[in-house]
Amino acid sequence: MDDITTYTLWLSIIAACLIVVIGRLVQGAVSHLRHLFNLRTDPVQQAYWARNGTVIWPWLKKNLIYAPLKRKRHNRNFQVGRLNMGTLPSRFHTSLLTLYILSNIVYCLFLNYKSCNKVAILAELRGRTGHLAFVNMMPLMVFAGRNNVLIPLLRVSFDTFNIFHRWISRLVVAEAIAHTIAWMAAKNIADKMSHQEHGMTSAMRGNPFLYWGLISLLAMMVILIQASSAVRHLAYETFLHLHQILAVFAFLGAAIHGHKGDLPLTNYVYVTIAFWFLERAIRWSSIIYRNFGLSSRTLVTVEALPEACRVTFLLKRPWELRPGCHVYAHFPTLTRSLSSHPFSIAWYDLKPAPGTISDNDDEKFPSRPTDLPSRTQTSSSITLIMSRKSGMTATLHARALASPTNTINITGYIEGPYGGLESLHSYGTVLLFAGGVGITHQLPHVRDLLQRYNDGTAATRRIVLIWSVRTQDAFDWVHPYMTEIFQMPHRREVLKVLLFVTKPKRVGDVVSR
Helix, strand or coil: CHHHHHHHHHHHHHHHHHHHHHHHHHHHHHHHHHHHHHHCCCCHEEEEEHCCCHHHHHHHHHHHHCCCCCCCCCCCCCEEEEEEEECCHHHHHHHHHHHHHHHHHHHHHHHCCCCCHHHHHHHHHHHHHHHHHHHHHHHHHHHCCCCCCCCHHHCHHHHHHHHHHHHHHHHHHHHHHHHHHHHHHHHCCCCCCCCCCCCHHHCCCHHHHHHHHHHHHHHHHHHHHHHCHHHHCCCCEEEEHHHHHHHHHHHHHHHHHHHHHHCHHHHHHHHHHHHHHHHHHHHHHHHHHHCCCCCEEEEEEEECCEEEEEEEEEEEEECCCCCCCEEEECCHHHHCCCEEEEEEEEEECCECCCCCHHHHHHHCCCCCHHHHHCCEEEEEEEEEEEEEECHHHHHHHHHHHHCCCEEEEEEEEEEEEEEECCCCCCCCCCEEEEEEHHHHHEEEEEHHHHHHHHHHHCCCCCCCCEEHHHHCCHHHHHHHHHHHHHCCCHHHEEEEEEEEEEECCCCCCCCCC
């Protein structure tokens, strides 16, 4: 029966992935057709794609797929008093998580109740819960990886997988606790029936099978507490390092527990640990390759701005970037650790990659169609805008501000790029919203769409950028990039920028262009 529940659980995961893949393929095909048909059309002709051909799909998107769990806002933090208790998932994510958790509960309770032996029923429950805890460890670890292969395959963001990672981890802890309680109850009944009361402590003494299982359980329970949003946001750096150390003890304890007991699914734990090492090796290999050379490394320049820093990485090797990407920034001399922080890429230079067409190569026609190179562009510098908060960003801003030139050079490197899964090239009208430093995510999209409009490779005919900030000081963050965008050809025909200042220093200082 344990094998049947395992196969059923994996089949449900694979079926969900296949449904998403099919949906993405259909979505990609429609997007490609829309892109092809709208390349040479005007806004009036593009109106066909603005109308829904069915009421079912719009209803699903409005009420399930894109809908928040309640009210009218996504990613809403729910609070108890002043404590942040986490982010509510969307309705669609909640539906998937509910089905997954309920299925695990059903599998745990699908026991042989015909037996009159309570010890046998508890032993079956003990085995089932431990069995499912081992099985769920694999998706738990896979979903936590930044290099999760399902992210590009399903075109699902890392944040979404991180939500599933958190809830599956809670499920694993609950199954581990149920596993331990079932063992204790069965042992207690068996001891009473045999009139031998040795107690739990004596049973565990000199038994590595039991105490390694207990170590794993205790590590999981501490993770459950310290990974809660209220604790996590108090000191993120401390949480991150402690979380990783506890995870090592949890998986190591589970592996030894399974090995000592010759449990059938111990290989699941081994594969999970191997995947963790592989994902870490890929990340650090990428960091070393992209940032370090034999005689040089990535250079970092930090410029202090009002309530923010402009951080520019001069890359050791060129990168191929897409609009909407983000990177993880590492500053080992600043944080005194190997931790990293995610930031959207605000700007990057564009240069033709070796062997591709440049603007000066228009007269060099290839002799055969197969000799035609691509227009791939690479970047040798990446700029991030880091809003001053607490911790690392506050320290970085203070150091740059203390410099006579408000600029410093420090040691650092970046990891990525990640994200950038969605393309906006097939849409006739694109509305982009940003609040505060969130403008960094939208600027590359604006430049890319304008550039492709001028090249005739995008269907976009209208771009509306809506940016809300507290004060006009935020304009200094992206002033050189907005200036470059405003100087692009056909900018006035295509782009409209709406600025909203919630706390202006002087009324009337801001005029949308």
